[in-house]
Amino acid sequence: MSAETIERIRVFLIESPIKMQRQQGVGDVKGTVKRVLLELTSSSGIVGWGEAAPWEVFTGTAEAAVAALDIYLRPLVIGARVDRIRALTLQMKKALVGHGEAKLAIETAMFDILGQASGLSIATLLGGRVRDTIPLSFSIADPDFAADMRRMEEMVPKGNRIFKVKTGVKSHEEDVAHLEAMRNAFGDTIDLRIDYNQALQPFGAIKKLRDVDQFKPTFIEQPVPRDCLTAMASFAADLDTPILADESCFDMRDLQEVIRLQAADAISVKLMKAGGMLNAQALMALADLASLPGYGGTLYEGGIALAAGTQFIAATPGISLGCEFYMPHHVLTEDVLEEKIANRNGEVVVPDGPGLGIRVSERSLRANARILAER
Numbered sequence: 001m002s003a004e005t006i007e008r009i010r011v012f013l014i015e016s017p018i019k020m021q022r023q024q025g026v027g028d029v030k031g032t033v034k035r036v037l038l039e040l041t042s043s044s045g046i047v048g049w050g051e052a053a054p055w056e057v058f059t060g061t062a063e064a065a066v067a068a069l070d071i072y073l074r075p076l077v078i079g080a081r082v083d084r085i086r087a088l089t090l091q092m093k094k095a096l097v098g099h100g101e102a103k104l105a106i107e108t109a110m111f112d113i114l115g116q117a118s119g120l121s122i123a124t125l126l127g128g129r130v131r132d133t134i135p136l137s138f139s140i141a142d143p144d145f146a147a148d149m150r151r152m153e154e155m156v157p158k159g160n161r162i163f164k165v166k167t168g169v170k171s172h173e174e175d176v177a178h179l180e181a182m183r184n185a186f187g188d189t190i191d192l193r194i195d196y197n198q199a200l201q202p203f204g205a206i207k208k209l210r211d212v213d214q215f216k217p218t219f220i221e222q223p224v225p226r227d228c229l230t231a232m233a234s235f236a237a238d239l240d241t242p243i244l245a246d247e248s249c250f251d252m253r254d255l256q257e258v259i260r261l262q263a264a265d266a267i268s269v270k271l272m273k274a275g276g277m278l279n280a281q282a283l284m285a286l287a288d289l290a291s292l293p294g295y296g297g298t299l300y301e302g303g304i305a306l307a308a309g310t311q312f313i314a315a316t317p318g319i320s321l322g323c324e325f326y327m328p329h330h331v332l333t334e335d336v337l338e339e340k341i342a343n344r345n346g347e348v349v350v351p352d353g354p355g356l357g358i359r360v361s362e363r364s365l366r367a368n369a370r371i372l373a374e375r
């Protein structure tokens, strides 16, 4: 039997409406988000899907991901062997600098096909599950805080416990008042986390961080700009609350610096930053060595990217701080999956089934997404 190869690649630039405004230190989101979906078809007709969801203030643009896939990576993917994913990732690394989201989309679709061909889930192909569910964190980022409190009143009785508050956008006094309101309403039943998205300047930051420290957050994420690692290290040394690096830690080289400078106690791992599930597992291997737990972060990702994230976390023990994969259920008004990945009692349920464990079709894509371009 000849080896299965990729015969066809299609790229879709889509735009999705979102239900709520999101206000956060690094950039506001309102109205719609753009994403790129990728469909690969193998020589035996198996179809696999991948997603690139860049965010222009964070990792890059959706339009650049389309160009990377359509012009620069297409020639490498056509004819690539489905059972040699690692070799393809090395070729892509050599042929194109950056564009991790586009490379992730290809790796995801390749694993989806390999999984369907073998009857195994991506988590199994990545070493096998170490967990069947992942605790879900919801981000408190609506400019209308009262709307977020109403959401929490609905979500807490359904078993959602983890809430990550986006701080540093409104005044410090408002941030403190909101944290106090949440603790007063829900006490210690909720697991509060704080994310500044780089909003503070190192000068004077420690005083504000001490104020929020009193509400016993599980961690404070990225208080200062990504390059301010010595400031991060001083906060990690001074505060009881652990410091988590997000924008400061994209890849292994970043993590090496974080570890060397003791700039964080934990890291946010995002497949869009790492540029692949294999890269992200390698990143967590280094984090494990330094005893830094991981948190499953996300950009404005839809169901395909989050299915990849779910499979990755299911097979990666060090990601012990949960995930923020709430977009399809709470933020996007639609998604391209035929059925959303289940959330149960505040946890994301890792789907059964081969590959990504989801069902996507051209029909569901055309029915549910606004397609801006297809190649």
Ligand SMILES: [Mg+2]
Pocket (backbone or CB within 6 Å): 195, 197, 221, 222, 246, 247, 268, 297
């Ligand atoms: Mg963050």
